[in-house]
Structures are given as C-alpha cells and as structure tokens.
Amino acid sequence: MAPPEPVPHAPARGRTARPEGVTAPPTGDxxxxxxxxxxxxxxxxxxxxxxxxxxxxxxxxxxxxxxxxxxxxxxxxxxxxxxxxxxxxxxxxxxxxxxxxxxxxxxISTIHQEVNLVPLMSVARNVFLGREPRNRLGLIDFARMHRETTELLDGFGIHVDPRKPLRTLGIGTRQMVALARAVSVxxxxxxxxxxxxxxxxxxxxxxxxxxxxxxxxxxxxxxxxxxxxxxxxxxxxxxxxxxxxxxxxxxxxxxxxxxxxxxxxxxxLSEIRRTGPTGFGGAEHDTARTPVLTATGLERRHQLHDVSLSLYGGEVLGLGGLLGSGRSETAKALAGVLGLDSGDITVGGRKLRGTGPVAAIRAGISLLPEDRKAEGIVPGLSVRENIVLAAMPRLSRFGVVSRREQDRIVDIFMKRLRIKASSPEQKVGELSGGNQQKVLLARWLCLEPEVLLLDEPTRGIDVGAKAEVQGLIDELAREGIAVLLISSDIEELIEGADRIVVLRGGSVAGELAGDTVTESHLLDVLADHSPAPAGTDPAAQEDPR
Known part of the structure; x- marks a missing residue:
C-alpha cells in the first residue's frame, strides 16, 4: 500500500475571513x-x-x-x-x-502530542482498539487484524511486526501508529x-x-x-x-x-528572549581550558559505540543526529540512567564514582529527559513537590524536611522561570506543557549542577515559553554551567550551540565548531549515507528507543 498522494488544497468554503482583530470567527458551513x-x-x-x-x-x-x-x-x-x-x-x-x-x-478523531495508546498491547491491538474485527463466532479475527494493520502501516512507511508490543517501538514510530489509528476510522x-x-x-x-x-x-x-x-x-x-x-x-x-x-x-518576542542571534551561551571554545565533563569510549551493545566528547563550563554543546542516532542514549549514559558496557566519565577531572543516577547527581550532573510525561513530572503531585523532589536529601536534617526551606526554593524558581500556576500547591498535571517543562528545569536547577543535560527542552512548547527557555539556557551558560543541548530542531541547534557533535548509528559522525556551525554543514553530516563505524548494530536505528 503506497503512501497517500497529496491532494491539492481544497478551496476555502463558507464566509470570507474577517479582518484581523475580530472577536468571533466565521461560521458558514x-x-x-x-x-x-x-x-x-x-x-x-x-x-x-x-x-x-x-x-x-x-x-x-x-x-x-x-x-x-x-x-x-x-x-x-x-x-x-x-x-x-x-x-x-x-x-x-x-x-x-x-x-x-x-x-x-x-x-471526531484525535492524535495527541503524548501518545495515548496501550504500551503493553501489540501494535495491531492498539490500531484496532475498541473496534476489533470479528469472525463468524464473534471472536477476534487476529489474522485479519494483523493483515490490515500491516497494510495500513505500510502506507505510512512503517514496517513493523503487528504482533510486536507497542512499548518496544521508538517514540517516533509509536506516534505514527497513533496517526494510523486516528485516520483509519x-x-x-x-x-x-x-x-x-x-x-x-x-x-x-x-x-x-x-x-x-x-x-x-x-x-x-x-x-x-x-x-x-x-x-x-x-x-x-x-x-x-x-x-x-x-x-x-x-x-x-x-x-x-x-x-x-x-x-x-x-x-x-524581543521582550522575552534576552539574547542575540549568535547563540545561547556565546562562549568561545578554548582548547587550553580543562573540560568540566569528559566522556571517553562509551559503549553499550546495540546502542552506543566508542562515543567520546567533552563539555566545557560556560558553553552549550549541541548533540545532533536523526532519531535512532544515539542522542538520548548518550545523555542517559552520562546521567547514569543507561548502564554502559565500557567507557569512562570524568567530572571536574575526577572519574565518576559508582554507577547510576545517584552517583551522577552527586557529581553535579542533571538530566532533563525527553519524555517529560513518562520520565519527568509526577502529575499527581503539586508544583512544589515536583520542584523539590530531587533536592529532598539536601533539605533534610535528621530526617526532617523544612517546609520553610521548601517554600523559599520554590518561590525563587517559580519567579525566575515564570512558572504559571494558581499556587505552588496546584497539581503539576494541570499545567500546560511549557509550564511542566519549567517545573522540571526548576527541579534540577535547585541542585546547582555543574553539568546540565537537556534532551529536547523546547519540544511541544509555544514560541513564548521556548524563547524563555532559550534565554534561561543563555543565562545558565553565562553563569559557567556546562550545557549539553539535544534538539531535533536544526535551527535551534545552529543558533543555540557553540559546538555540535553529530551522532549516527550510535557513533560520533563528526563535530562542528567555529565557522562550521552552519545549517549546510550540519545537513551535510546528517545526510552522509556512508556506513556507520564498525560495531554499530543497524537494528538500533530501526528501534531507537
């Protein structure tokens, strides 16, 4: 089944659009x-x-x-x-x-920003959820359901086993499955x-x-x-x-x-973003300086192969690549969330002691994850509780956490990040996506990290909140924090990063610095179809997350 052919735009029908500033839209047909x-x-x-x-x-x-x-x-x-x-x-x-x-x-069919399907069910069950085909005995006709799911997904360029659990697919593939379900009705x-x-x-x-x-x-x-x-x-x-x-x-x-x-x-917009067009941090990369963080030879079977990079205080290092290139896996490895088969990570010249997120946090590394819903916010808790969640050990004295100190920290960051909420006690799940992202940023900033890993920090937030987050990144870099910025937005990487390390198939494909930090150079590296370095499993590209 070939992808649907584009159809020329249908002529607009109904009343003519009213001039700018109207208070009610046309309602014709x-x-x-x-x-x-x-x-x-x-x-x-x-x-x-x-x-x-x-x-x-x-x-x-x-x-x-x-x-x-x-x-x-x-x-x-x-x-x-x-x-x-x-x-x-x-x-x-x-x-x-x-x-x-x-x-x-x-x-009325809906495709949500955060995939609203059932991860433990198969791809086919998700596509036909609530309208499964039945045979003459009234039982689910699995053969027909699998066949029709395959035909439908083929039309979207998605080639997966319809019997495979949805949770085993990458987030981009899951979004396409949600799209296929929505338009199939x-x-x-x-x-x-x-x-x-x-x-x-x-x-x-x-x-x-x-x-x-x-x-x-x-x-x-x-x-x-x-x-x-x-x-x-x-x-x-x-x-x-x-x-x-x-x-x-x-x-x-x-x-x-x-x-x-x-x-x-x-x-x-210029009133919101306090930075110029030359980037967030604008830090000059001085090879004579000592990096805050160094990763050498990071290896994880099927996901990362010999990934090495350095992060300097006061700079924003961009991490580019297509979905499945190993961007998020690299960030998670640096933050101790993803275990490594081999490789070394040093912070401040000292080798990271221990493994896991706790060791990374103690060393001054904080990670803002890509999927804020699944890996970040706790929607049932308040804004205050979400912000101070990671800082509880620091705020605790003899097992007692000071509410006054919590309120002080929360007040500081709600004002600094301009978090819009009715009060610190409002449930964070009731906030907009941009404000949820700011709450997550506040959680990690209150730990005063030396290294801040940001995985798609502006995904799914509006232009105003995006400008505020970009301005904050600039401010943090000026304060000397080393920032790793992952973004699928090429323009954001070019404008925001001092250097860019490009990944492909779980390996470093190239690095851009100085005058080479341009869209054309980045696209050249991204579009390089030469084989990835030996040792990288192609399956990692097909099932990125």
Missing part, C-alpha cells in the same frame, strides 16, 4: 463549532467566551502560548471536559459529549495536537501527504503546532487564543509571522 464556550477550574479561567469554527476540507491552525486554552478547547471538543457555558455544534446540530468515546462515535474531524513533535523529516512528509488526502475527502483537520514553518505550509486558516480568550481568526496566507507571534504573546 462549519462542520464543528464551539459557541461562546467557557471553562473554569479552581482558581483558573481556562476558556472565557470562546467561539471557534472548523470547516470541512480545511486545515485549521490553533495557536497560542502554553496556557492559552488550546488543550482545554480540544478536550471540550473531544468530550474529555464539558463546558461550563456555551455549547458545541457538529454538522449544524447541537451536540454534547459526556465522554471521549461519544465524540469518537460522532466522527471514518472521521469527519481529525484533531492533531503537536503530531510532528517526535517525527523524523521523512515521517513529517508522510504526515503532510496524509493531511492532503484527508482534505481531499472533505475531512476537517484541526492542527496544533508550535512550529511556524509547518503551519504556513499546510494550514488555510488560523485561530489565536491568548489567556483563555479568542483573539483572532482569519486566513493564514495574509498574516505574516511578525503579526502572528505578537498576537499569541500579547507582546513582542
């Missing part, structure tokens, strides 16, 4: 509408009289800072939450969804929440082909992304939310970024 929707949580007005309309056959961008109300609006459209005021219309009729299953049966509306956050460029192109196919069938696509290039490439119209209110709806083609971004932020 909308397939899905939210009318004057409001939603309140304890201490927070998440949505305030928001109206929104999605037309059949269009791709509609929904943008705004984290905390603007995007996720709440999506949850209301999909039956996760019910509005406190206003209502929904689907196909011109008033509807009310008490639970997500009702929205799905009505033809007979949906009238497909909502995509940061669908490319874990995808390689090749997979992104496949996604765009799928979106073109959906448009050609008259399916309405609601597209949420913080990546401006994607929005301008595939979206027809855009709706901007800010602080829970509707700010603007109109054609995207006539709205350039210099006008769109201030709408989202309520202020100019």
């Amino acid at each position: 909308a397939v899905l509408e939210a009318r004057s929707v409001s939603k309140r949580f304890p201490g927070v007005v998440a949505l305030d009289d928001v109206s929104f309309a999605l037309r059949a056959g269009e791709t509609h961008a929904l943008v705004g800072e984290n905390g603007a109300g995007k996720s709440t609006l999506i949850k209301i459209l999909t039956g996760v939450h019910q509005p406190d005021g206003g209502g929904l219309r689907l196909g011109g009729r008033s509807v009310s969804f008490a639970r997500p299953a009702e929205a799905q049966r009505a033809g 007979d949906a009238r509306v497909v909502i995509m929440d940061e669908p490319t956050s874990s995808l390689e460029p090749r997979e992104v192109e496949t996604l765009f082909h799928v979106i073109g196919n959906l448009r050609g069938r008259g399916v309405a696509v609601l597209y949420v992304s913080h990546r401006m290039d994607e929005l301008y490439r595939i979206c027809d119209r855009v709706t901007v939310l800010r602080d829970g209110r509707h700010v603007h709806t109109g054609d995207l083609a006539g709205l350039d970024r210099t006008r769109l971004v201030p709408m989202m932020l309520g202020r100019d």
Whole structure:
C-alpha cells in the first residue's frame, strides 16, 4: 500500500475571513463549532467566551502560548471536559459529549502530542482498539487484524511486526501508529495536537501527504503546532487564543509571522528572549581550558559505540543526529540512567564514582529527559513537590524536611522561570506543557549542577515559553554551567550551540565548531549515507528507543 498522494488544497468554503482583530470567527458551513464556550477550574479561567469554527476540507491552525486554552478547547471538543457555558455544534446540530468515546462515535478523531495508546498491547491491538474485527463466532479475527494493520502501516512507511508490543517501538514510530489509528476510522474531524513533535523529516512528509488526502475527502483537520514553518505550509486558516480568550481568526496566507507571534504573546518576542542571534551561551571554545565533563569510549551493545566528547563550563554543546542516532542514549549514559558496557566519565577531572543516577547527581550532573510525561513530572503531585523532589536529601536534617526551606526554593524558581500556576500547591498535571517543562528545569536547577543535560527542552512548547527557555539556557551558560543541548530542531541547534557533535548509528559522525556551525554543514553530516563505524548494530536505528 503506497503512501497517500497529496491532494491539492481544497478551496476555502463558507464566509470570507474577517479582518484581523475580530472577536468571533466565521461560521458558514462549519462542520464543528464551539459557541461562546467557557471553562473554569479552581482558581483558573481556562476558556472565557470562546467561539471557534472548523470547516470541512480545511486545515485549521490553533495557536497560542502554553496556557492559552488550546488543550482545554480540544478536550471540550473531544468530550474529555464539558463546558461550563456555551455549547458545541457538529454538522449544524447541537451536540454534547459526556465522554471521549461519544465524540469518537460522532466522527471526531484525535492524535495527541503524548501518545495515548496501550504500551503493553501489540501494535495491531492498539490500531484496532475498541473496534476489533470479528469472525463468524464473534471472536477476534487476529489474522485479519494483523493483515490490515500491516497494510495500513505500510502506507505510512512503517514496517513493523503487528504482533510486536507497542512499548518496544521508538517514540517516533509509536506516534505514527497513533496517526494510523486516528485516520483509519471514518472521521469527519481529525484533531492533531503537536503530531510532528517526535517525527523524523521523512515521517513529517508522510504526515503532510496524509493531511492532503484527508482534505481531499472533505475531512476537517484541526492542527496544533508550535512550529511556524509547518503551519504556513499546510494550514488555510488560523485561530489565536491568548489567556483563555479568542483573539483572532482569519486566513493564514495574509498574516505574516511578525503579526502572528505578537498576537499569541500579547507582546513582542524581543521582550522575552534576552539574547542575540549568535547563540545561547556565546562562549568561545578554548582548547587550553580543562573540560568540566569528559566522556571517553562509551559503549553499550546495540546502542552506543566508542562515543567520546567533552563539555566545557560556560558553553552549550549541541548533540545532533536523526532519531535512532544515539542522542538520548548518550545523555542517559552520562546521567547514569543507561548502564554502559565500557567507557569512562570524568567530572571536574575526577572519574565518576559508582554507577547510576545517584552517583551522577552527586557529581553535579542533571538530566532533563525527553519524555517529560513518562520520565519527568509526577502529575499527581503539586508544583512544589515536583520542584523539590530531587533536592529532598539536601533539605533534610535528621530526617526532617523544612517546609520553610521548601517554600523559599520554590518561590525563587517559580519567579525566575515564570512558572504559571494558581499556587505552588496546584497539581503539576494541570499545567500546560511549557509550564511542566519549567517545573522540571526548576527541579534540577535547585541542585546547582555543574553539568546540565537537556534532551529536547523546547519540544511541544509555544514560541513564548521556548524563547524563555532559550534565554534561561543563555543565562545558565553565562553563569559557567556546562550545557549539553539535544534538539531535533536544526535551527535551534545552529543558533543555540557553540559546538555540535553529530551522532549516527550510535557513533560520533563528526563535530562542528567555529565557522562550521552552519545549517549546510550540519545537513551535510546528517545526510552522509556512508556506513556507520564498525560495531554499530543497524537494528538500533530501526528501534531507537
């Protein structure tokens, strides 16, 4: 089954988009509408009289800072939450969804930023979950389910055994499985929440082909992304939310970024990011200096082969490579999360004593993991508890933890990182993705690390929060912290890193420094299809995480 062919953009239907600054979007032949929707949580007005309309056959961008109300609006459209005021219309009729299953049966399908599937189940069971094919005896027809799953995934360029547990796949592959499930149902509306956050460029192109196919069938696509290039490439119209209110709806083609971004932020981007275009740290790499951290000959079967690098205080070292190249594995090895077969790590000239995360933390190494939901935040705990979690041993005296000291530290970092929460006692799971990321940063910064390993620190957060995080990285580098930055965003690596080490197949493929830290040089190394150094298992590239 070949990948779906792109379909030319369908002409926009319904009323003509209103001028910039409107307070309500056009509603002509909308397939899905939210009318004057409001939603309140304890201490927070998440949505305030928001109206929104999605037309059949269009791709509609929904943008705004984290905390603007995007996720709440999506949850209301999909039956996760019910509005406190206003209502929904689907196909011109008033509807009310008490639970997500009702929205799905009505033809609203969702692809979440954080893959919402069942890791222990097989790929096929996840694709057909809740609608498994049955044989004449009413039993699940596994042969048919496996065959149809294979055909479906082949169309997305994903070639995996449908009987394989989902948890054994890389995060990018899992996202494609979620995409395949969402579009395989007979949906009238497909909502995509940061669908490319874990995808390689090749997979992104496949996604765009799928979106073109959906448009050609008259399916309405609601597209949420913080990546401006994607929005301008595939979206027809855009709706901007800010602080829970509707700010603007109109054609995207006539709205350039210099006008769109201030709408989202309520202020100019230059007011947020305190750094220039030359990078976060701007530190000069002096080979005469002693590195803060040195890794030599890191080996782990099927994942890392002879990885060596050095980190200097006050610099940002970028770690580049495609999914499956060994970026996250390298960071986890440095932080003691991933065991090594061989290799040495020294911090401050001393060999790392012991193994595991505790030894790394004691040596001054902190890791901000890629998957904040699975490996970072504890959603049921408060903001305060999440921030001080790693610092508890330091705050404890004779087994007693001072609440006053906790409050002091939490107050410092909530102000410094501009964490938006109703109070330190609000559950962190209720915060936006950007604010959750800031809470994780606060957790590790309160340990005063010498080395900070950041794995995709700006993935899935809005342009405002992204600028704040980038400005913070710059500030930390100026304070002398050695920063390792992993990012799938090439522009972020080029602008943010003083040097870049590029990995391929679990090995170092090259290093860029000085004038060679450019997009063209980085792409040349990434696109090098020569064989990876001997000893690297190709399977590691197919099953990256």
